[in-house]
Amino acid sequence: MAEVTLQNLSKSFGKESAVIDMNMTIDHGSFVVLLGPTGAGKTTTLRLISGLEKMDTGTISIDGRVVNNEIPAQRDVAMVFQQYSLYPHLSVRDNLAFPLRSPILKTAQADIDKKVNEVAEILQISAKLDNRATELSGGEMQRVSIGRALVRDPAIYLMDEPLSSLDARLRADLRIELKRTHSDLGATLLYVTHDQIEAMTMATHVGVLQEGRLVQFGSPRDIYESPNSIYVASRLGLPRINILPADLFPTTRGAAHNIGLRPEHFVYGEGETASVKRVEHLGDQTRLHLDLSGHAITALSPAGDPHAAGSTVKIQPVNPLYFDKSGDRIVGRSI
């Protein structure tokens, strides 16, 4: 494990800037999740740290050592690609052993066997060790890809949406497994995902990227509870945060241009009257799709909510987030 620091990192491909002036410190043993839509620069950031891409300007250091001019092998990073890239000419066992056999690690055969079996056990692929990589299902291939990173003890694990191609159950299992790897080994991880549950459950820190810039960096709760812009607020939360004109509710009028209300930020039975368009009973909670003066609102209410489609409900916001015209958050007195 190690500390990875990015200073003023920039990278562009032709005229398109992929990463702009990024500063970030990934502490020893932290689990950093990068969030952002496609094209925000998440993958490029990983590739810059791994050395697969060369930065235009800036500095990357691992444990205080500037690695700008080092090749990937020297940087001691492990990476799981979004597209499982198993070596098709090798067996599963040889795929897992491949990093250990590298000229840098040159592991003894006995240690390779031990490590490979251990990782295969964790990822539930022991039975397939002697299959060719091409004989696996998609989920199994991705587990082997993750395994190829886990056999090593690198400075940092870089993972690019490693679970996105897996089914829900396996994803839940591996989420726990990755979290365990993180806490047991004290590994440092930088993880790219679109999945809110992955971000909220695994991360110690979340970095939100917008068009190549790191716009907010903090704990998952920080990002969820006090996002510094509408953009950041929309990255986390399912159903998404409701962005509404600030003057929709008498209680929220002020300098703000918009308010952000997460689905759980409503109390019922007082305030404005909204019409209920649709009700979704999810078992443990109920989702109400409401219409208030022409604005669609998604709200959460407890299980067993009595409202039915076509009825009306009075709603009142609690703890709204205030945003100015440009979408930045306004806090404190200026509201």
Place this chain on the structure above:
Amino acid sequence: MSYSVTEPSSRQKWIAGALVILYALITMAPLVWIMMTSFKTPPDSISYPPKVFYQPSLEGYVNLFTTRTRVSPERLAELPPPTNFAEEIVRNRDMVIAGPSKFGGRFLNSVIIGFGSTFLSIFLGTLAAYAFSRFKIPLADDLLFFILSTRMMPPIAVAIPIFLMYRKLGLTDTHLGMILLYTAVNISLAVWLLKGFIDEIPREYEEAALIDGYTRFQAFYKVVLPQAATGIASTAIFCLIFAWNEYAFAVLLTSGTAQTAPPFIPTIIGVGGLDWPAIAAGATLFLLPVMIFTVMLRKHLLRGITFGAVRK
């Protein structure tokens, strides 16, 4: 009645199979005839109507590998009894073996030059194709076109300049000269074919290998090469077939030390009448290396071994 797109009906399979067999028979017939002729005696080989069933004989092969002199029956009777089957076959024709023919040496030349130039073409071609496929090379497209343009005329069109050049450089009738010549002709084919194959190998594999602690060359060697094996094998076969069968340059540029088999085999015709079995024996032996090479590499010719390991 099945309307499946992927699974042909048994009737379709039967027709397809029959067509393949028919095609195979047509293409194989001359080869089979050559091989049959090589085991005939000279009278059998020119008999009319042609003989399909005959007493096999090794006379063609003996004649191919030896030079013989005719002796008088009296002299023949004085000789001690023949010590081996070759001697016996030759004496039945009132001749004795005078020595080995040049065929063995010419055949060896073909092997050295054919395989040497194939190896060199593939070696240089793979490296060049990898570079064209993976690196940003200024004017890459123009360079590729330039490489290909060397094939836009028949190679023999430049025979005279090459002949003069080789004479100046002392490359005429040398193994090195012929290897370089065939490599020069084959390399454009090799670069283009191999670039296509390497383009199809996803970069993700190499990137994974780089991360896994390998240098770029090690990644090339350990990951790209095994997956390009299919392409390398088929390219090698094409290169070998060209270098192996090439006739015009071999006639022009070689006469002795580096003469290959193709210009040599027809010269057998001149030795004591038309010795068809000996010519057929030469052709049969000449076919074998390419045949063996192709059979050895046929596993790699079957595409599809890398299919599906990278999500596209």
